Amino acid sequence: MRHLKYFCILFVITIVFISGCGNSAKTSKQHEGKIQITTTIGMIKDIVNEVGGEHVAVVGLMKSGVDPHLYKASQGDIQKLEKANIIFYNGLHLEGKMIDIFKKMAKKKTTIAVSKDISEDQLRGWDDGTEGHDPHIWFNVKHWITATKTVRDELIKYDPDHKEDYQTNADAYIKKLEELDQYAEDKIASIPEQTRVLVTAHDAFGYFGDRYGIEVMGLQGISTASEYGSKDVSELRDFLVANKIKAVFMESSVPKKAINAVVEGAKKKGHNVKIGGELFSDAMGEEGTPEGTYIGMVRHNVDTIVDALK
Template identity: 70%
Template sequence: MLNSKGLPSSLKRFIMTIIFLGIAAMAAACGNTASPTNSAGNEVIKVTATIGMISDIVKQVGGEHVEVTGLMKPGVDPHLYKASQGDIRKLEDAQIIFYNGLHLEGKMTEIFENMEKQKTTVAVTKNIPESSLHLVDDGSGSHDPHVWFDVKLWISATETVQTELAKFDPAHADDYKKNADAYIAQLKELDEYAAKQIASIPEGQRVLVTAHDAFGYFGKAYGIKVMGLQGISTASEYGSKDVSDLRDFLVTNKIKAVFVESSVPKKSIEAVIQGAAKQGHDVKIGGELFSDAMGEEGTPEGTYLGMVRHNVDTIVKALK
């Protein structure tokens, strides 16, 4: 404790002023944790989402009634992502948490399980029928989490977000329904566009080769053979046999283009290209696809609709 005996009165006033300002600053900081408001001055729901594709759904459905914080930025691989202390604070500050589930955010599963005891925590894939999910071919019984590559399945995720927001905030349920219906109409158009464009590639050239096996749902939904050097998760290791097997497939089937991913290092797929070149077969990189992360905010690829359209157009241009 500071002993003020014998201090000049001017110094005492100075010390008291500093203490007062410190208390005021602390009060202001506490006040900053209050719920944010929209342009009409109404409080909005604080939502934290994991991947960009989910953040985008919540923004589209929630509209002016939500403030969305995304954890994983462009180029971030969710399979390997580890939550920072800042992320934990974002989750704690949120009123609702939306995540993918199906072990996409594998290293964060325990965090979500703990958060479920405190607040609304929702896996957006929870209402997708198990019969529509792809089993991972590793004997684990787990499912491929990359469901957003089948636009029809992402419509189910959108409906789940709408239902959960309406439950949490019934006063604006009609707005969430209206927003979801408008967004789903765009998703249906996107689904038709993807199917039509992929069908325009000659059947013998409809082979999509990428760094990791993220496009299984895309392949089944739109009729294109998909091959990845790594498994469903980028946490799985690939070896020289994986490289040589994929190289041999490219050479034998005269595949002309492979694709890199924005969230996966290029070196793995470049090893395959170099191997094919040594056997006299020229393989080019057909372009960069967005797999586990969207593009930069403010760009077309920074939205789910724009990301999928970019992928479809890039694939068709390279293979057609």
């Protein structure tokens, strides 16, 4: 009986192993002949899939809910970067703990910051007094159109045989982005001007505010690596009370504790502020959902903001 039990266990292990090998071989075959690309944030992965189409196999390092400001590359991530033909990252110190890795990779393979073609006068300054810039460029859809063109041009440079496909794919995606840009502009303009204030956990929405005409305030700075203190909480609380702000917003990739403290502080001062909903800031939604795409993420954010503030 004991021998039969061991045989059954061994049989199951063998089947699982064979199945795993089969899946691995299947995946390898699917990727055969394609350009192997590794990206950091999901928004960039989305661009590469849209523009690259059938000619690329894309791996994203940072999943839904992951904060890129604090992200540290694992050994598995290094392997994914090593295996890639091309690496696309945001730049502008968004992936602050990976800068040295990108410099190292750039010496041996195409390693591109998708922000590189946005002119400096279009970039917002970093809020810590340094020479740096706000990295959250995707919140101005026009900037993300520039990033799309950068990805297109780099794919054409690497794989000129499929130039026409990359151009056609990029044109189709850019058309959708232009429609998204107009959608955001029209919807935000429908919020009464006196309540057109977006308050979030960290200052990720500056480009969004500049482009679509809404005042933006964040409890933390541009990077979540910056600390907030009781003074920051009390100043934001007092602003909400004085200006009778109706709602504040949580972010999917930032802990809720800080913004909850502001809401509670306003309540003690006699002003009820509601949580207007959850916004996607530094990471998109779960893969397979509308918010798991760049366009779906932006539309979700716009709709959530308008519903809460209108």
